[in-house]
């Protein structure tokens with residue numbers, strides 16, 4: 001495109017940026033940190049602790065408000081509910097302590113279905129809602145996905161080349177796309193461009209992979225992990241968005257290659 005045809009170039013830019021619905025409220029301004037939402041794991045873990053405390057406080061407030069009515073139905077109901085809440089809260093904090101031990105202590109006392117592919121996915125979603133209220137959504141989600149990936153990587157899963165699926169979004173820069181295709185070619189793994197989460201789920205249903213390496217922004221990755229990671233092992237690579245959402249996304253190709261290599265073994 002030459003400089004004497006600015007109009008055609010502008011049209012290209014507009015059609016190229018089809019926003020994912022996660023970015024509906026984007027105001028067109030550059031994203032903070034040039035679209036790099038890297039944040040240390042502690043950012044998520046602090047918000048997750050706050051989320052657990054808020055859920056317990058919310059449940060306690062509900063019981064407190066409803067107690068007189070519940071007592072009218074059955075006298076033991078309020079005390080029974082208080083006891084159930086105390087037990088549930090104690091178990092939740094115990095589980096959270098195991099999560100911290102697993103992440104920082106590098107031991108995995110719980111199977112994946114009880115940790116990163118189980119309650120952790122629900123905690124991630126809830127924490128994301130709390131973080132939104134504080135305007136920290138993308139950073140907290142980034143840290144949450146990092147913690148998830150660290151735990152998932154430590155499971156040292158291995159699958160055959162035909163059993164791994166690489167899912168990429170439509171917004172990768174040419175450089176990132178070339179890099180992904182080169183890695184996929186080296187390790188002989190199929191790559192699919194999933195334009196929407198729905199399509200990604202359909203590809204997974206049809207191809208029936210035994211593991212997935214997915215690439216997406218933090219917002220899309222949260223939905224994807226919540227919907228898929230409980231059923232299928234997923235490693236989720238987040239991106240940098242230097243030109244705003246849904247266009248020219250960059251990613252860490254070294255991490256992608258490390259993941260693909262650890263899942264399917266040495267390249268061809």
Ligand code: SF4
Pocket residue numbers: 019020021022023169170171215216217218219220241245246247249
């Ligand atoms: S993955 Fe890319 S296209 Fe999808 S919502 Fe995120 S930035 Fe937009």
